[in-house]
Amino acid sequence: MVADAAGEIFELEGYAAAGMAGDRVVPLTTENTLPMPHGGELMYLPHRRPLVFNLVAEAPEMIDENPYAPGEPIYPVAAFNSPGYVNTYISAYRERDPGDVLPLFSYGAVGWHGGGFRSAVIRVDREPRQDIRQMPRDKVVAGVRRMQALLPENRLRRHLERCALEYGCPAGKNFFLGRYEAPLPASRTCNARCLGCISLQPEDGVSCSQERIDFTPSPEEIAEVALAHIRRVDNSVVSFGQGCEGDPLFAAHVIAPAIRLIRRETDRGTINMNTNASLPDVLADLFDAGLDSIRVSMNSVRKTCYDAYYRPRGYAFTDVLASIDIALAHGRFVALNYLNCPGFTDTPEEVAAFLAFRRTHPIHYVQWRNLNYDPVKYWRTMNRAAVHGVPMGMREALRRIRRAFPDLGYGYFNPPRETWKKIKGRAE
Incomplete structure (x- = not known):
């Protein structure tokens, strides 16, 4: 074809x-x-x-x-x-x-x-959380109007309107539709220079998918949006760390008090953070504030390949591993946002490294996500970073990981805490 x-x-x-x-x-x-x-x-x-x-x-x-x-x-x-x-x-x-x-x-x-x-x-996930058939624009617009009336002065609500209506962001749409997971973007900066960053690229690079948030919402604005979602959605999730922001750890000074404001009002809902997990001490403070779960983004569990994609500034791969260990020690739910690309993720070297990683860092869940980047350019970058053998195929890679760790959950979305104990790995 x-x-x-x-x-x-x-x-x-x-x-x-x-x-x-x-x-x-x-x-x-x-x-x-x-x-x-x-x-x-x-x-x-x-x-x-x-x-x-x-x-x-x-x-x-x-x-x-x-x-x-x-x-x-x-x-x-x-x-x-x-x-x-x-x-x-x-x-x-x-x-x-x-x-x-x-x-x-x-x-x-x-x-x-x-x-x-x-x-x-x-x-890898049958949940219709981002099924566009369940997101008709007229209902999204009606939800926008409801939230405009409920939170008239809230800048974060206004930002999410653009995400939902201009960029078509499924997470933004779900907030206004009152379903599943609501986004809470808060950070303007990041300490990584990801090759495939969708909100910030060099001027002579590829175009961004969307613009990054250009203000820092207050703790009160964050809590208002989160509570509006939690109060009307059963088994709800609210998440820091979205495609339209940097890394949320750089907004911890407003996120920590926002979490405390939320938890003063309700113990319902799951407060999650999608992050590069580069600042272990900051993350520990957020757990103390009441953060329930984290999803750590990684393209590889090997330092050389991770560094080649994320190009970290001011942090090391060991900091990411330390953050994962801190989260597990705090009894928090830990997921991996594993950015996949056939021809790299399914090589014997990467699969072996993943098996070794999970033995020493017993994360609960893997979100198998497709890497949004030029695949040939990516392979060249990864092959400069490390030597790779013949790919075994993604299906075989998932099967080997599943066989080694039957307790490891497979999916695509951030699960609510009500389902954590039921999660089992499955791929079709």
Whole structure:
């Protein structure tokens, strides 16, 4: 399946769709794909040549031009899959211009079979928390109006309106719809320079997905938004650390008093923080204030590969591990926001490192998230950081981790504390 210069997608006779993981290129089949999840989007990739699988030669083949319109360029097609699904293969292609960097999306392999698109994915979470079918715009707008009346002067509520209505942020929408998890962005700064940061990029880099919050809300503003959500949602979650901010540890001076204000009013709801966990002492103070859980973002559990992606400033990989240990010592729920990319995450070296990591840092839960970054550029960066063998496949990687740690939960979203004891690992 390929696209022409106008973005029209069509099939090539005599070829099967292919996916890639590093240097490995495989044909897509009904066994290694699922029907493309609802809400996923198709993209064609400029400045790249598609790799397809020649059914006669039984080998990958690169296509240079449109066979139905000789001389015209032809492009690979990728799927940006819905939340709850982790990519097992990347759209197969070769670069025309090595200097061109893809926008900040994930680029899953996709094909056509039996009248529908099929994606190379594994389902890791069945909860419809970010199912766009449950987020009709008219209901979101009605929720915005309700919150405008309830919190007329609250700047954080105003910021979330833009997230929900302009950027289409599912977390922002859920706040106004009164369901699941509400975002509490608070930090303007960060001490990492993530290659795939969606809210801050160099001026000559790829475009950001959204703008970063440009003010620090007060403890009262944070508590107002959090309490509005907790009071009307059963098993609710409110989370610091969103795509539209830096790292929330840099707003601890307003977050800690906000947590105390929330807990003076109610013991309901789960107060969570998504963080790079770079400041162990600050995190310990937040646990003392009443923070219930953390989700630690990592692309790798190996220092060299972690540093190559996060490019930390003023903290070390050992600080992240120390924060995890402090959270576990405080009896808090600890999840890993594990940024996955087939061809790296499923290499023998990374899987072995993950198994060793979990033995010494017994986290409770892994959120299998697709890395939103140019996959070929990412592989090159990781291969400069460490040596890697032949990928075993994401399905096999998840199976080995599951077999080693049957108590480790698998998912995609931050779970409420009411479900923590019930969590078991599962991938489909």
